[in-house]
Amino acid sequence: MMNPVPILLYHSVTADPAGWIAPYAVSPATFAAHLDAVVASGREPLTVSQYLDGLTGAAPLPARPVLITVDDGFADFAGNALPALAGRNLPSTLYVTTGALADGPHDSVLPPAAMLRTTDLAGLEAAGVEIGAHSHTHRQLDLLPARDVAAELSSSGDLLAQALGHRVRSFAYPHSYWRARVRRLVAEAGFDSACAVGNALSSSRDHPLSLSRLMVMAGTDAATVAGWLDGSGAHAITRKHRVLACGWRQYRRARQAPRGLRWPR
Numbered sequence: 001m002m003n004p005v006p007i008l009l010y011h012s013v014t015a016d017p018a019g020w021i022a023p024y025a026v027s028p029a030t031f032a033a034h035l036d037a038v039v040a041s042g043r044e045p046l047t048v049s050q051y052l053d054g055l056t057g058a059a060p061l062p063a064r065p066v067l068i069t070v071d072d073g074f075a076d077f078a079g080n081a082l083p084a085l086a087g088r089n090l091p092s093t094l095y096v097t098t099g100a101l102a103d104g105p106h107d108s109v110l111p112p113a114a115m116l117r118t119t120d121l122a123g124l125e126a127a128g129v130e131i132g133a134h135s136h137t138h139r140q141l142d143l144l145p146a147r148d149v150a151a152e153l154s155s156s157g158d159l160l161a162q163a164l165g166h167r168v169r170s171f172a173y174p175h176s177y178w179r180a181r182v183r184r185l186v187a188e189a190g191f192d193s194a195c196a197v198g199n200a201l202s203s204s205r206d207h208p209l210s211l212s213r214l215m216v217m218a219g220t221d222a223a224t225v226a227g228w229l230d231g232s233g234a235h236a237i238t239r240k241h242r243v244l245a246c247g248w249r250q251y252r253r254a255r256q257a258p259r260g261l262r263w264p265r
């Protein structure tokens with residue numbers, strides 16, 4: 001693979017996660033160890049839009065970028081993740097589920113958790129965090145009709161634009177599920193990059209609207225992250241994985257019911 005680029009995906013940084021998010025939460029100590037590995041790698045940390053600008057030639061692309069992304073908008077981002085990031089001068093990209101914001105309209109299907117407030121977002125941006133959209137309700141977009149997908153994209157984009165005073169450029173698929181028609185709608189909504197999860201290193205060969213991320217789980221140790229940063233330790237998406245993902249989508253569709261909504265990503 002040419003110039004492998006690790007794009008890390010976190011959710012919650014806390015020593016005391018709610019049960020439903022615990023498999024995807026890391027403790028502040030683990031997060032700090034991961035960030036130390038990022039710094040030690042000598043890679044150049046970028047926001048997703050800075051990386052996109054490098055890919056498109058709008059800005060120079062560093063030889064060895066690394067991207068840190070955080071999904072959903074948990075309150076612990078401000079309390080635990082940001083101090084660790086800022087202390088190391090690491091930019092990051094935070095994808096916010098607008099319907100889950102603590103002071104928002106409460107339209108999300110995410111289970112209850114302490115979430116950021118709309119009024120936190122401008123301060124986070126000023127501290128080096130790119131804010132991106134992660135839909136409004138966190139429904140699985142690949143299972144929704146096009147008009148509902150468009151509404152998810154426009155309402156989340158509009159709410160963030162209102163909070164920040166400008167349009168946001170980047171999007172992350174809830175549950176990481178996307179397909180070609182969803183990706184087209186993301187482009188039509190005005191986003192110029194979007195993150196998925198491939199559990200593979202990204203590269204300039206990735207489509208900018210389906211960048212592959214490496215999902216950090218509760219048990220992901222610093223050595224594993226260091227392996228990703230080395231450009232090894234994460235295998236490319238194989239045909240077998242794609243077939244499995246397709247089967248999983250059919251299973252979810254067959255089971256789709258309010259209580260069938262599984263948690264985040």
Ligand SMILES: [Zn+2]
Nearest residue numbers: 071072264265
């Ligand atoms: Zn999510």
